[in-house]
Amino acid sequence: MTGGCRQNYAVSLRCLNCDAVHDLRETTYFCSKCGGLLDVMLDYESIKNRVKIADILRRPKTMWRYAEFLPIDVSRKVSLGETLTPIYKAKKLSEKIGIKNLFFKLDYMFPTGSFKDRGSALMVSRASELRAATLAIDSSGNAATSVAAYAAKAGLECYIFTPSYASLGKIIQAMMNGASVFRVKGTRKDSYDIAREACQKFGWYYCGFQTNPYVTEGMKTIGHEICEQFNNDPPEWVVHPVGTGSGLLGCRKGFSEVAQIGWISKIPRLVCIQPEGCAPIAKAYKKGRNEIRYVRKPKTIAEGLMIGYPLKGKLVLKALRETGGLSETIKDQQIVEAASWIAKIEGLFVEPSSAASVAGTKKMLDEGLIDKNDRVLCMLTGSGLKTVETYSKMVKKPKTIAPSMKALRKNI
Numbered sequence: 001m002t003g004g005c006r007q008n009y010a011v012s013l014r015c016l017n018c019d020a021v022h023d024l025r026e027t028t029y030f031c032s033k034c035g036g037l038l039d040v041m042l043d044y045e046s047i048k049n050r051v052k053i054a055d056i057l058r059r060p061k062t063m064w065r066y067a068e069f070l071p072i073d074v075s076r077k078v079s080l081g082e083t084l085t086p087i088y089k090a091k092k093l094s095e096k097i098g099i100k101n102l103f104f105k106l107d108y109m110f111p112t113g114s115f116k117d118r119g120s121a122l123m124v125s126r127a128s129e130l131r132a133a134t135l136a137i138d139s140s141g142n143a144a145t146s147v148a149a150y151a152a153k154a155g156l157e158c159y160i161f162t163p164s165y166a167s168l169g170k171i172i173q174a175m176m177n178g179a180s181v182f183r184v185k186g187t188r189k190d191s192y193d194i195a196r197e198a199c200q201k202f203g204w205y206y207c208g209f210q211t212n213p214y215v216t217e218g219m220k221t222i223g224h225e226i227c228e229q230f231n232n233d234p235p236e237w238v239v240h241p242v243g244t245g246s247g248l249l250g251c252r253k254g255f256s257e258v259a260q261i262g263w264i265s266k267i268p269r270l271v272c273i274q275p276e277g278c279a280p281i282a283k284a285y286k287k288g289r290n291e292i293r294y295v296r297k298p299k300t301i302a303e304g305l306m307i308g309y310p311l312k313g314k315l316v317l318k319a320l321r322e323t324g325g326l327s328e329t330i331k332d333q334q335i336v337e338a339a340s341w342i343a344k345i346e347g348l349f350v351e352p353s354s355a356a357s358v359a360g361t362k363k364m365l366d367e368g369l370i371d372k373n374d375r376v377l378c379m380l381t382g383s384g385l386k387t388v389e390t391y392s393k394m395v396k397k398p399k400t401i402a403p404s405m406k407a408l409r410k411n412i
């Protein structure tokens, strides 16, 4: 690797609640003192002295080019050929919704069709370093699919625990990757509990997006990339559809890191968009509350955002407040409308969860919360090909015609 970096600057794990320091080899990923979630701490002084923008720019255009910030041995990474995801200027849609500069980050252009690959790549690389043989995750969507793909590449066994009510369609991709899937009777939390317990009993490595700190270490490359792609002058607003909050929090950490070593002077304002049928974080933020009230029965077309119990909810609130951000709720109908604009006006096909970021931007513009002269970047996190079933209910059936011009003319 040109100008490569083999050094890992991780020093410890730190509790995000009480600041207690834990050993890096710890894999329970909960603070033994207070039960808080853990974060990977890096030696930013050394990184600052060692890393040069020019070196990074000479490396291959992948998320791994930010090697100094990644707490694994990058020379032994588990990779599926990730690239830097494009920044796309949505010129026609900007005009339609009345804003000067609307950008998309096409994060669905990752190997499994979802931005979750950033987190999985780091988690599975870490699992390999720790010589884990088996991985486990509780999820029925993009996260499970993503972890299964990286597990296949690493040659690791992968168990997926999903609630019994979840449709199997969403995890066919993971099953093709060789993952073993268990449908667990009961609630979403029952799947989580059994995955955690199995990891403790059998020594499996837990790859949950809500708790494993290496998720943030992968997702933070969103922030690094945005800074680089905007020549260290990132847009005023970065809008995230939020389920677990892993993307928004990763982005926040990425921005903080590059600010800390002096590459940017101002961190963009972060926005959290959630559907009305599952908006535990957005509702807390709008009401100025500090505690997250869980949603017991989430209901929305945006399946990726159906996280009624976001363990990192308070951290998202903190990130929004610290960056002068915003949070908004949107109706399913607005999500569908935005997905249709993105497809018909810009030619991009994304899943409903991704369209939520554009629907939210439109709402905030209409309410005067965002200035039309500000630059806004919406995260498009998952491919529409993952939710064809959902969209199939919204499009008209094609007409069947006789193979003649007469029949065609009649139907045009």
Ligand SMILES: [Zn+2]
Binding pocket: 015, 016, 017, 018, 019, 020, 031, 032, 033, 034, 035, 036
């Ligand atoms: Zn603690």
